[in-house]
Amino acid sequence: MPDYGQIPVGSGTLDARLILGLAAVLFILGAVGVLVRRNPLVILVCIELMLNAANLTLITFAAQLHNLEGQLFALMTMTVAAAEAVVGLAILVDIFRVRDVDDVDQLSDLKG
């Protein structure tokens, strides 16, 4: 019965809980950042942070379960994150062209 709590890292092993905890912390940092920061660029960065936290959990579980699908999916997430960054930045650049925005709350034109 292999010990799923320990995952091999280099020549030794590491407790999976540490890595998952790190991922959780990163994710919360990102989420809170999205919620509280106003600068649109920082918000994009925070979204990247959350995505990477998710990636970290994916590869951790992949290592734990000896299943390559998690790693593959992390690659997939990176692709999506890249695309998302491109689209998000493009939108921002476009917005900056017409007006100078330093607070996302200024972009509330769709208020019902």
Next chain:
Amino acid sequence: MALQATALVLLVLPLAGAFALAVLALRVPRWAVWAIGPGVVWAAFVCTLILLADSFLQDRAHDFTYWTWIQSGTFDLPANLLVDRLSIFMCLVITGVGGLIITYAVGYMEHETDPSYARFFCYMDLFVFSMLLLVLAGNFVFLIMGWALVGLSSYLLIGFYYWRYSAVVAARKAFVMNVIGDIGMILAAFAIFVNYHSLTFSGVFAALPRADATWVEIIGFLLLVGAVAKSAQLPLHTWLPDAMEGPTPVSALIHAATMVTAGVYLIGRMHPIYDVAVWAQGTAALIGAVTALMAASIAVVQTDIKRVLAYSTMSQIGYMFLAVGVGAYAAGFFHLLGHAFFKALLFLAAGNVIHALNGEQDMRRYGGLWRQMRWTSVCFLIGSLSLTGIFPLVGFWSKEVVLGDVFSKPGTTYFPQALWAIGFATAILTGFYTGRMWWMSFAGRPSADRPVEHPHEASRVMLVPVAVLTVLTAVGGFIQINAGFHPGYKLVEDFLAPTLGHLPWHARDLEYIPTAATLLLGGVAFLAAYRFYVSFVWRPWSGAVPRLQRLLEHKYYFDEAYDQMFVRPMDAIASGADRTMEEPVLEGAPAGVAVATQAGAGALSLTQTGYFRTYILVFLAGVVVAAVVLLLVRAF
């Protein structure tokens, strides 16, 4: 094979004519409309003559199957036409008399605008097609299609002057009444299908010998509903007088010569059913006799010449129902033929008068037309005498055969003889109202308020068909002269015998006595009308019985009763439904949905703050909730 094609061409030609007129009407000159409108009917007449010649030479019925129309499991419906003696006989009447009438219409409708003119002939050709489909049908589906299509063309032609309110109302009334009959026909077809699993005539008649008698009676009565509605018999007769709103050629063709006799044709065609369904057949005879008497009595007080003729048509069709109702099929069809001749003649001659007097139809405003419209007067007189049943015109022979056969029918009860008595009384009344119509219109002095002082005789295109019909009326009766004589000869009965069989009983020796009495009293009544309405030697009979006059003038209050019984309650239900259902529910529901959607959208749009963080917060909160729920589900 050639014959099979002939039958199809006969049927399709008038339809092609109607279609061509509908498409080309406004692009072709009038002479093209003349060529197409009556032309296709005459071409169909030639096709009928070919079939007739074959029928004489070969003496066998054809059941032409063109293709399989419906195939479903074990059920098979062929598209077939039945060409036997009976359908050829009817086709002769439809295309022959129809051709004459449509030719007449070329002159009668000359004052119409070009679009109306073409529309008229388009409808007429459509009617001829529908009627041919009705009589050539070899299965109940085609029969019902033809049945409904003649109703449609009748509706279109009654409402021909659609800018006249009364015409539109009359057309609607005729249509509704006819649809009642159509429903009877369709129910009959259902009953037939359920019982015999076939809808072709041959299949149904083959299944009849082992059929359940109750069902045969039910089918007989259902078919009778259709026949009664189409032939304007009691109690579905009220549409026919109103149908006179249509142009006069329409009244002559549809509401006298052909369509209204479809009920007689139906009973004749279905005679294997009616030979078994004695109650249904007896009812047909009773309805016929009562309608004959009632319609004749109403005709006595009508003042509109076309309405007199309409009631007279109802009355004469009553005779035909009486004949086929007692089983004297050939007599019924002989009277159908004779009636087609003399009633078409009367209508067309009346049309000449109406045409000459700028559309005036009130006989009280005629008078003295004998001197000014000699040809029309002579023709009308011959038609009138034929209607009265004067020797040797066709009306004499055909009517006396009907009455004689009914009189002679043997049996344990005196039911046929009682019906004969009604028919006898009707014949006397017929003489009286016909005389009244003739004397009032053509004899005496011109009425003071006649719209045209010096009316002109009709044009040749109108006189020739009238003259042809006059000749047919005068000598047409000699094809069957067994009324009162015994044995005489009887070409109509012999011709139809392969389909309808011979009369199963012989004339009584005494039959010449009622025949002579009918002839004599009818003639006397015709002459007596002169003393009432022209010389005024006798005071008006209505003075003695004002109540009877009022009853007759209100047509036995049928219209009023139907108004009270059906129209008013339906109106009340409809307006009640309008108030309680239509407005609050049917109209309210869509409006309510719209209002609710708008209000809901307004309320929901409050959640659209436009702030990015709000959306993210809701999103994350949703993720958290979902995660908590998943964990809880996992835990328990």
